[in-house]
Amino acid sequence: MHIAIVGAGFTGLSAGFALQKQGHMVTIFEQETIPGGLAIGFQQPKWDWSLEKHYHHIFTSDTAIRALSEEIGVPFHFMRPNTSSLIDDEIIQLDSPVKLLQFHAIPFIDRVRMGAVLAYLKYIANWQKLEQFTAHDWLQKAVGKVPYGTLWEPLLKAKFGSYYKDISLAWFWARIKARTTQLGYPEGGFQHFSQKLADTVNQAGGIIHYNSIVTKIEKLNSSIHITHGSKTELFDRVIVTVPNGLFARMTPTLPREYIKKLTSFKGIGAVNMVLELDAPFLKDDVYWLNMCDREYPFLAVVEHTNFIPKEHYNGTHILYVGNYLSHDHPYFRMNKEDLLKEYHPYLEKLHPGYSKHVLKTHIFHAPFAQPIVTKNFSQNILPFETPLVGIYLANMQQVYPWDRGTNFAVELGQRVAGQIV
Numbered sequence: 001m002h003i004a005i006v007g008a009g010f011t012g013l014s015a016g017f018a019l020q021k022q023g024h025m026v027t028i029f030e031q032e033t034i035p036g037g038l039a040i041g042f043q044q045p046k047w048d049w050s051l052e053k054h055y056h057h058i059f060t061s062d063t064a065i066r067a068l069s070e071e072i073g074v075p076f077h078f079m080r081p082n083t084s085s086l087i088d089d090e091i092i093q094l095d096s097p098v099k100l101l102q103f104h105a106i107p108f109i110d111r112v113r114m115g116a117v118l119a120y121l122k123y124i125a126n127w128q129k130l131e132q133f134t135a136h137d138w139l140q141k142a143v144g145k146v147p148y149g150t151l152w153e154p155l156l157k158a159k160f161g162s163y164y165k166d167i168s169l170a171w172f173w174a175r176i177k178a179r180t181t182q183l184g185y186p187e188g189g190f191q192h193f194s195q196k197l198a199d200t201v202n203q204a205g206g207i208i209h210y211n212s213i214v215t216k217i218e219k220l221n222s223s224i225h226i227t228h229g230s231k232t233e234l235f236d237r238v239i240v241t242v243p244n245g246l247f248a249r250m251t252p253t254l255p256r257e258y259i260k261k262l263t264s265f266k267g268i269g270a271v272n273m274v275l276e277l278d279a280p281f282l283k284d285d286v287y288w289l290n291m292c293d294r295e296y297p298f299l300a301v302v303e304h305t306n307f308i309p310k311e312h313y314n315g316t317h318i319l320y321v322g323n324y325l326s327h328d329h330p331y332f333r334m335n336k337e338d339l340l341k342e343y344h345p346y347l348e349k350l351h352p353g354y355s356k357h358v359l360k361t362h363i364f365h366a367p368f369a370q371p372i373v374t375k376n377f378s379q380n381i382l383p384f385e386t387p388l389v390g391i392y393l394a395n396m397q398q399v400y401p402w403d404r405g406t407n408f409a410v411e412l413g414q415r416v417a418g419q420i421v
């Protein structure tokens with residue numbers, strides 16, 4: 001069969017590679033000039049590794065992407081960087097059971113209770129039982145209002161904005177279950193990984209059209225017509241890896257009820273600022289700093305070069321200032337100078353005088369970065385098959401209860417390919 005794939009992110013590329021192994025012809029359409037999707041990177045002239053526009057790492061439990069990395073020959077390096085939280089203007093390392101017991105922002109008895117709740121969530125396998133609760137309600141009861149309000153409520157608020165009270169406990173469970181203190185990063189960066197995967201697809205005879213925006217998908221008789229630019233091509237099957245709302249827009253002949261369903265899914269966007277610096281920003285080699293103080297207008301500060309050696313970036317220190325925001329938030333419309341002005345007083349508090357070390361600033365937007373997963377979300381997940389036979393949907397709105405990520409994108413791509421075959 002000749003199978004088209006819309007999107008050369010991790011889902012699309014993995015689906016393509018898996019289909020080729022079954023002897024199918026694959027053509028991938030990608031609107032950007034390079035592969036990678038949300039894990040896309042960029043590279044300055046003197047850097048030998050690429051850098052993600054949005055901070056990325058994997059966990060030791062991410063088996064699908066680790067297996068793929070061996071197949072395509074891009075190894076992951078695992079390290080144990082320091083993850084901390086900012087609470088009442090103090091940076092507190094909080095990334096192991098021992099650190100939790102030493103976490104003096106809450107009374108000792110609450111730390112023990114929190115540890116017991118985390119151990120319970122890590123131990124249980126049946127997430128289906130949990131999804132009838134919201135993380136907000138259940139965690140408040142399980143660990144107590146004050147500890148929840150100190151640590152997790154600010155993070156849920158920062159990640160999900162006005163939806164924070166609605167998020168399924170199963171989503172929270174999945175983060176505790178799958179996350180490890182050891183973090184992995186592909187040699188050369190995630191861009192190098194996706195480029196190597198794209199090259200592998202090309203070498204096996206697959207075609208990838210970059211700069212190619214799919215504007216229409218139509219089912220006519222037994223074939224599927226894909227329109228990109230002024231061209232229309234015919235395929236036997238199509239896999240669409242873009243978010244539900246976009247799929248609805250490009251496929252107008254889907255039944256009205258199904259389109260209504262597709263457009264009812266909600267998501268939140270991301271705005272990431274990247275600072276290139278000539279000096280370190282965070283003390284004590286902190287890689288990840290969660291902002292538990294909601295006065296700060298961002299979710300996290302991530303010092304990439306406290307995880308990956310700065311030598312790969314010509315000695316430059318790399319800092320992300322990350323934010324999840326709804327698409328209509330004013331930060332989406334600000335240029336990098338205005339956004340840095342907004343962030344400046346808070347960055348100055350974290351590192352007085354940092355601005356004299358800033359060499360370059362970048363700003364990156366992702367309008368759809370994180371699905372909103374509410375109570376009993378498993379009942380809403382759409383199957384790969386759509387009402388138009390031969391057109392399949394595989395995107396990050398289907399990986400629940402797992403949090404979206406490159407590992408689950410790889411797994412999703414392989415699963416949808418398996419279903420078609």
Ligand SMILES: Cc1cc2nc3c(=O)[nH]c(=O)nc-3n(C[C@H](O)[C@H](O)[C@H](O)COP(=O)(O)OP(=O)(O)OC[C@H]3O[C@@H](n4cnc5c(N)ncnc54)[C@H](O)[C@@H]3O)c2cc1C
Nearest residue numbers: 007009010011031037038054056057213214369404405406
């Ligand atoms: C801020 C942020 C931090 C993250 N951190 C991590 C992390 O630490 N670890 C991790 O593993 N994951 C992380 N992720 C998630 C990870 O990047 C995604 O889950 C994964 O890349 C999704 O892959 P995908 O292929 O399903 O979707 P996408 O990457 O969204 O791919 C869809 C592709 O379709 C293309 N496309 C869209 N419309 C069209 C069209 N009309 N025509 C043609 N092409 C089109 C897009 O350009 C894109 O390339 C993060 C994401 C964000 C935003």
